[in-house]
Amino acid sequence: MMSKGKKHTVAIVDDHSLFAGSLEKLINTFPDFEVLFHAKNGQELQNILAEKNADPEIILLDINMPVMNGFETAEWLSENHSRIKIMALSMEDDEHIILKMLRRGARGYLLKDIHPEILNTALHELIDKGYYHSEKVSETLLNSLSSDEEGILLNFKENELTFIELACSEMTYKEIAEIMKLSPKTIDGYRQDLFKRLKLKNRVGLVIFALKKNLIKL
Amino acid sequence: MMSKGKKHTVAIVDDHSLFAGSLEKLINTFPDFEVLFHAKNGQELQNILAEKNADPEIILLDINMPVMNGFETAEWLSENHSRIKIMALSMEDDEHIILKMLRRGARGYLLKDIHPEILNTALHELIDKGYYHSEKVSETLLNSLSSDEEGILLNFKENELTFIELACSEMTYKEIAEIMKLSPKTIDGYRQDLFKRLKLKNRVGLVIFALKKNLIKL
């Protein structure tokens, strides 16, 4: 329940000015919440948290930001301000983006087609229960758990991730080997192992896989 | 300039309720514009335009809608209500999405990081000049024209398009040849020609190119 009298403090990190602006106005109409400040990206958030003595309980964090995106920002927040509860904001309900964000410490995930009443509920649940997921997000998570890809597939080792990234460019395996300072034969080993595990027929398959799983961006 | 007295009418087609809601409120604060109605998608827009005798001058049209998306809706509007001026709304400033929308009859393209004053200007320009493009969009368009890809690159022949689509799967060129009922050597000719024209090093490059140019979807 509400800690009587004082309002819970919220910060918004989102550069979509109209959306963020109306979000701020909306939240300030809620009896139990008030917006402390509003940053355009993770960089600005860092500055504000450092300079001013602002210390919000909740941060509404947009994922798609040009300068320092939601993933990086969430990571930084988890390390430096672990007490602040992160609510991720995004247009997309892609399960891997959601999981990526949750792994980085987000306690909630809101799709941007927010209805005012839902936002109020969400903020309250975040304070009271410590977490919130919209119905759509819960569904998405449920689906992704049943098909247990996350367990088998997505625990790549650091070297494998590097290999995947490089293999999704126009580099030859020899070049990849040079960059990773490994023998071309080792690189071929990575390839062979990944192809088998992920049931891929060729490099094109790997690119498509990596894109779908958001391991790489276009 | 403003046609004295009466306000210009605007309709909003966007299912992101908070955004669309604040957009509506914002526009209604403008002296020269008023929102006639608000539809969640193209389907709903069709119904409203048919049933009610609503006839807005401008439609703010979101591209990312679940049911009937911006592209389809714009196409339908151009054919059935060519007098209504379409202003596309989107999060992304991808040049090919912009071009795709403009080709379908949009007179303007607004990125969703709208500032209130800019929206007012944009609506006025749309009425007065007949078109509006934000700075970012103009830049994007300029880039895409100067590097005249659209001319050289994107006039693929039917066979080439088929080849590109198939090559962006896990099929081998031999399999592609079978499907297209051509010799593997001919297919190889397509590959070679495309790689040279598009300056690609390998098939991975082709996949990335095709995705960027929206020739294929994930």
Next chain:
DNA sequence: TTTTAAAAAGGGTTTTTCCCTGTTTATTGG
């Protein structure tokens, strides 16, 4: 330390990909 497992690298073969070249099939201009 010995055992075991995993990561890294090699040898050698098959298949795919790549590049240069030639042939056939349309297209066009005289």
Next chain:
DNA sequence: CCAATAAACAGGGAAAAACCCTTTTTAAAA
């Protein structure tokens, strides 16, 4: 109509990628 030209199509051979199996090195467990 027929030569000239371009395009679509196809071949040979080299290079790279993919594949499979073995060996060394490194790290972790027993």
